[in-house]
Amino acid sequence: MAAALEMQVGTTAASAADLMAARTQMAVSLGWHIIVACLGVGFPLLVMVAEWRGLRTGDAAWRLLARRWGRTLGVLFAVGAVSGTILSFELGILWPGMMGTFGEVIGLPFAIEGVAFFTEAIFLGIYLYAWDRLPPRVHLLCGIPIVISGVAGAFFVVAANSWMNQPRGFDLVDGKVTNVDPWAAMFNPATPPQTVHMILAAFLVSGYGVASVYAVAMLRGRRDRYHRLGFLLPFCFAALVTPVQIGVGDWAAHFVADNQPVKLAAMEGVFHTERGAPLHLGGIEVDGELRYAVEIPDGLSLLAHWDPDAEIKGLDEVPAGDRPPVNVVHLSFQTMVAAGSALLLLAGWFAAAWWRRRDLPRSAWFLRGASLAGVAAVVALEAGWVTTEVGRQPWIVYGYMRTSQAVSSAPGLRFGLYVLLVVYTLMTVATVYVLRRLARRPLPVAPQEHDVVEENVT
């Protein structure tokens, strides 16, 4: 039914260079967007809590935080909205083979995500621009749809990505899609672990990201109430989410072990199917085996299946042409786990100090660690995406369509990548500059000062 006329997938194949360029272009634009998108999902909640505390207590520090975070959120949301748009274009421009064949199967979550994004954009416009025009309580209420639709949007977009890992809800007959059940496609088995993992990741990137800014300021001696609150709220939020995220990550890994054994084999560097498989820490693949890794006996079998003797499928289960590149997947997975574990340690350190003394750890090393936590959260985020995306290769739709079949055969795709690299370099420089500019505004000396009047805090 997909179309009366066949899509003619791969009739004139794209060159290997163009395929690589298309993958790189998608990776760069998605990897860039995902950072701002995470802030768009998690940051509004922080702004709202700050505004709520300001309303409840009348505390000028909370109110100034809410105002300034609001302005930063405005910039981040704008950049997030437009950097997300190019992805819709690229789905068709770079991967017409997939969209022409499967576009209808995964259209539903995107359509619902469109509704969510619409709601988010509408209420963000109201929230940011009608701050002084609405009664404070009404204004605060206008933030709620932003938070809900942000989380909902993340859910639906990641549901579509989950489908690429666990394609459901259709039959493929002679290269044509029939018998489509869009609900089954949307709620495929990979959706629950993947969406929860990603939404929590967005919270972590937002919490640690914002907290890092204030950790740097505190390291430079600015330890007033404004900076303390600016650190504590996002950091506590992220610290609470961190252990949950570790648990959810374990759930996601179990899911991959059960449903995408080849991806797990690449993540862990398992080349031959075996029982009592060891856990590899570090190591690189050379000539079909993992070298220089620290082995923990039976560790992988235990972690993946809760049984030290469980069988772990190796890469040799599938032909060489169906295997993902081990080094990239293994390294990125380990990087994600390492970054997540470091964040868990940092959160634990904070929790211990807070439990004993109701205060931050005294050591400057804590603040140094916290000032890197935002970067660590982003590293974990990116490494996680590399793991799941590269780990699915050579498939774009797992088991059904290869990435090389989906890529456009249009000539000179790589020139799009070149332009994109230039544009995104400029965008990165500008975004970082503007965000730093927003973060560095001097604090008002007293509530009646010029700056407070400008921020409409009084």
Add this chain to the structure above:
Amino acid sequence: MTLAEVLLAVTWVGVTAYALLGGADFGAGAWDLIAGGAHGGARQRALIEHSIGPVWEANHVWLIFALVMLWTGFPTAFASIMSTLYIPLMAVAFGVILRGAAFAFRKAVPELWLKRLFGACFAASSVITPFFLGTVAGAVATGRVPPGTARGQPITSWVNPTSLLGGVLAVGVCAYLAAVYLTNDARRTGDQGLTEWFRVRALAAGLGVGVVALGGIGVLRADAPRLFDGLTGRALPLVVASALFGAASLVLLARRRLVAVRVTAALAVVAIIWGWAAAQYPYLLEPYLTIAQAASSPAVMQAVLVSLAVGSLLLVPSLTLLFVLFQREHAHDLAVAGHADEGLTD
């Protein structure tokens, strides 16, 4: 009406909304470009920023909506259009990014030279983006996109008389709509000089679009006989309506009926967009692919339409709230908001 036609009509509503709302935001950027120096054009730029600031992101979503609907409802057509017209569409994507980011950045930096840089970037991409969207429309309307992956000509599919006409018309229509909307926004601020500035430009843009459209008749006749036949055949009432609304708008502008002209100007655009649809009905990709042939599975179309119906229960009141909130403000609000904007620019 079949399910596929309903879905396509809903998609076309999205395209229309994007043209009327997102188009005006692009047009505002075009006026920003030629508003003059940092001091001479300050009032114009302040009004533009004030008018589109709260709404442009919501208006932008219509573009994503249309794309998603197209690939969900008509995957073959989507893949064919995107892969054949990848050059202008990539340009649109970059234009969208530069426009939105630069607009947000301009507000956030205090330094004049950076405001100028981001402003120039915002304004230039506001002209480039609708131009390339217009070339895409021209390519699809003239049947230069065959079904299949990158089956059409990579260059001449969008570098041709009709596409160039489409590009110029798109830029002109955006500028015209923006000037019409901004004239009334300026009037509400009580700034007589600014109101006249935009009113004169709305008239000029309207006349310009009219002249290009009239000249375009000859272009279409030579370059796109099928489209020409459609526009002068089944779609003729809509084309005539568009011309009448356009002419009425010029009269209303000249007589300073600034609220009424918003309606007629928008209707002129609506009529021509739906005229295009009527002209190539029942083809999605003329002359290869009909709506029925391109349609996705009924189960998909049902699920999407039901989801959108439920979603619109949320969206319609929200959108209404947004526009009522920011259209209802009066001179004193602008004064207050002007203060807030100063706060927003430090």
